[in-house]
Amino acid sequence: MIPPRPGRLWLLGSLTAVLLPPLLRLPPWFTAYCLTLLGWRLAIDLRGWPLPRRRLHLLTTLAGIGAVLLGYRTLFGPEAGLALLSVMLCLKLLELRNLRDAMLAIFLGWFLVAGVFLVVEPSIFLGGYLLLTVLLLTAALIVLSHPVAQTGSPRFYLQLAATMLLQALPIMFFLFLLFPRLPGPLWHMPKNPNLGRTGMEDHMTPGSIARLAESEEIAFRVQFKGEIPPADQLYWRGPVLWSTDGRRWDQLRGAAMPWFSKPASHQALGTEVRYALTLEPNNERWLFALELPATIPRGFNLTGDFQLLQRRKVNTRQRFELAAHPRYRTGPLAEEERRLSLELPEGRNPRSRALARQWSTLPPAQIVQTGLSLFREQPFWYTRLPPLLGSEAMDEFIFDSRRGFCEHYAAAFVTLMRGAGVPARVVTGYQGGEHNPLADYLIVRQSRAHAWAEVWLEQEGWRRIDPTAVIPAARMDAESDQQRFRSTTPLLLDSGQSWLTRNLARLRYGWDALDNGWNLWVMGYNRLRQEELLGRLGLLRFGWQGAVAVMLTTTALVLAVVLLRLLLQGRSQTEPVLRLYARYCRRLARIGLSRAPHEGPAAFARRAAGARPDLAPEIAEISELYIGLRYGHANNDTALPHLQAAVKRFRPPAKAR
Template sequence: MNDHRLTPAHLRLLLASLALVYGLHVLHLPPWVTLLTVGAGVWRYAASVTQVALPKTRWLLPIAAAATLGIIASHDGLFGRNASVSLLAAMMALKLLESHTRRDAMLLVLLAYFFSITGFLFSQSLLVGAYLVLPVVALTATLININHPNGSLPVRFLLRLAGLMLGQSIPIMLALFLLFPRVQGPLWGVPEGAHRGMTGLSDHMSPGSISQLSQSDSVAFRARFNGDMPRTSRLYWRGPVFWHYDGTRWSSGEQVRGVPLQPLQATSEPVSYSVTLEPQNRTWLFMLDAPASIPPNSLLGNDYQLLARQPVLNRVRYEGRSFLQYRMDETLAPGIRAQALQLPRAGNPRTRALGASLAGNQGTDAGIVQGALMLLREQPFRYTLTPPRLGKNAVDEFLFTTRSGFCEHYAGSFVFLMRAAGVPARVVTGYQGGEFNPTGHYLLVRQADAHAWAEVWLQGRGWVRIDPTAAVAPQRIETGLASALPAGEPLPPLMRADLDWLRQLYLRWDAVNNGWNQWVLGYDQQRQMELLSRLAGSRISSQEMIWGLMIGVGCSILAVAAAMLSRGRPMNSLQTSYGRFCRKMARAGVAHQPCEGPLDYGQRAAQALPAQAAEITAITTRYAVLRYGMAPTWQQIEAFRQLVRKFSP
């Protein structure tokens, strides 16, 4: 059977299935590989319906070699995700040109199954998972078609049968997915280029670095609170802390060694929540100010910046507990104080003079802070995404000339001013606020929520958060970015008031996508143990989980077998049609006897119903020939079905 030639009908379904598979990769393949696959498909089908000749094997070998060299040139090598997928695509296209038998087609279908799964190497989103259903069903229908002894079958019948077969496998698939022991880490290593193009906070801050993120609707992370969510103005998600200023940008600087982490003095009850962080190719983990405990496999610096032990290249979920009211570092080590007062040797003379003036006019460090905030409130400062470019003395130009900027302008200039006045200060970046998703009941924090603020050290109080942006645009902290910007400022589409319908639609979609992330992509060993322990009512062991897997798969197999046995002996389409004929005759008073063959039954029925004798004899004779003669074609079975359908005793 596997040596039978492929017919045009076989090829049409095969090519349609391959087109669905290639459609998943069209954006990942070099254009010339896409043209090669399309050309091969057109050539192969044309050869099946016309006299067009296919290339000989001696020509396919140099074409394959040239394609390999082209892939090496396109991807700077033959190894890696992109090059491997392109090579597989090209070789499948060339294999199509030498496919003549059903066995060749079966090999192509099996390769296409694997090729479909490689789509997850580029994206593991819900959309990709949903799309993969199409090529899998089509490939299964193709596999049925090329293995059927009666030639090509109707496409609608094949798709229905393929869907039924795949549907019957769902219970076993679910049992394996839920109960099979999970492997720690991803199934594949992180491919090359997997973290290119990721947006997020940088390891330094300069004018414009955060305002660029404000145009991004990309998700930074999602947070779900165990109780009531704090009000928006308390949602400061702590990230990188910057100490060093070189006159142009802020950075973390050199770590002061030998300074232990001082415990927080909590003045409020902790808030508990979970965070699902998107990949960022950084080691930063974000928690509400200030962390009360840290997740496993993480580190907490002496400036309370939370770090993962390795860069976050895959979506990660962790639990968090934070104190929203606290005292941090009530004593300041000399090395930390020196680091918190560092300024370049020269530059920004007017700001230095203003700092000295504040220090002379105010009696305490707290008074200096309030004096600086009063200056921001009283002067015509403007909060904007499009500030003018700043020159060499950027802080002077911002505070005394342009007075227009985003959060990084205010935070960086405020810390510079505090240090000029002798008040220890540092810049903290992260995210502020977020949007509550009522469908999924979690907080959605986007890159557009990126923010920068200041911390000053005050005697008897330790490090105190000061947000100079709130002095100029308090709406940014209370209600979000969109309400704080002047009319006409560019906003991400999902923050625009006139596109509220789009935002609501997106929130519903994000809730569905988050469920996919949590329960499919994020179904790790921890979640598996939590789910199974919840179902069992107590914590279970690995041995109990394996027993559960065996029992679950066994029950699924028994359920499918019971369903098949409950229907009695499996009947093909021919037998089904004959059974329908027998039921019609039974209603007319001539029931079929269990030991009666079709010819004897037809003779008896014709005598009982002489008016329909010719039709009855034709049906029973045709059935006997088709049932016990040579294997019938699909067209013959369909003709018999129509004959029975039209018969009415």
């Protein structure tokens, strides 16, 4: 029998809700294809269109599979699988002939929800939405399978579905916590590596960081153990750039690699700062650690220029426990390192080199100060929209335009230092961060992307010099840039802002705190965190087997409680007549004669006596007493003791006497 229309409409509605997230991801022709099928189903339900004929259905199916093949060149893999599953679900709706088909469609819908979770790695918003679709699916299942609920209001179904899901919550919670997390591609589906993400690059040209700084996307979040260091110490180290053609700066390549891959060492001056960093996936290998990194996390290398590099690219959100030494001294300069950090392209930027040559007689520390005072005292402007520069980029910037973003200053400063004979290099990464006052962590956005310089001085080793920081605030365009080196307090929360701005900002930070918690505790609940939790529960030494054991025990306990309640339901009757009759029925059920729920007492007695003639007198006596008490005129005081005695005596043997 085809399910009635309200059930079909519920099914269609809930499945449309489930299909929405994948449809928004899939190419437009898929979306069009699936929407057409859904519309067709709607016309079948509302307008009474016939189901498509077999040949047409086959054609539609082939078209769907063809579209998947055309779009993804394969039927396998997470994205293509999701597309295929969506297509199949829509097709299933067009061959809905009976209740079984509808049930199957619901189960497919649940499967699709799980698929979205695996492929998309959802935000808290999408997670909430998916939970809502699960509620809708469950409600649709209730409407389909529960004839008594048919004419109830939507609220009735939703309430029932919500109750059922809430009952499932403890089991879900335990499964989430204890189900063994497997490393590798089974759990985290491999992502499409060509997915466009904004982020730091491994080279720098004038204007490249200014472009990146347009983005408000989050690069990473940091939670400090203890005080947050002052803003002018928050330099998050990324790619270090050594070689230049006068305009573009690059990392070390080729011949320098052996030295580059030798780990660097430094001497700490003062205490270390401990923090946890949650890195958003950026499809690159470096970790933006606070200068200078004091620990090397598992799976990372520390390079000769103090970069933390992961062996594989970062494609999932990851959390690291790290430490840093804000004050440090590095060791002596190797010969190869000195050569590389003084190299300038021949014949490029002659004016800058001439200027630098004038300084070369000064002691190195004074050369650094001279370079900085050039930017401080001459009319250099700090702007996010610098003029475009030609091939002699440094000359044009230092002598003509004098307007630039951090990469201009860092590159110009390093060029001048190298010209004057001071070893120098460019460091890129992020600077500062905004403090989320609601959850006490720093948010570092792409807009915090920065470039600065490092010079090597005899007594100190490599020392960080940020030429941008010397530009007076009056010569900075944006208010946010003026504040950037001074404080981590977000500008929008400043008391000078309007009430609305401050509260909108507060809302934004609250949302980010929630999102961060979701990422850390739900999406980021990986094997390591599970082990941590099991260790805290004292279960770690049992390994994942222990987790499975706890999981199974919990599930068994929950089931036992449910079962016990079901069993006790029969006993919990308050009326003695019903209790006695229930006991009599249980005793008959034990010998294989159970009363059907709709069976009246007389009919049951006839059937039972027919099956077991040896028991007929007792059955007749009890039934008669019960019927008299419950439906007839029997007096409670006189007949009830009789019934009690009769039921007590009634011990039917399993086999006929």
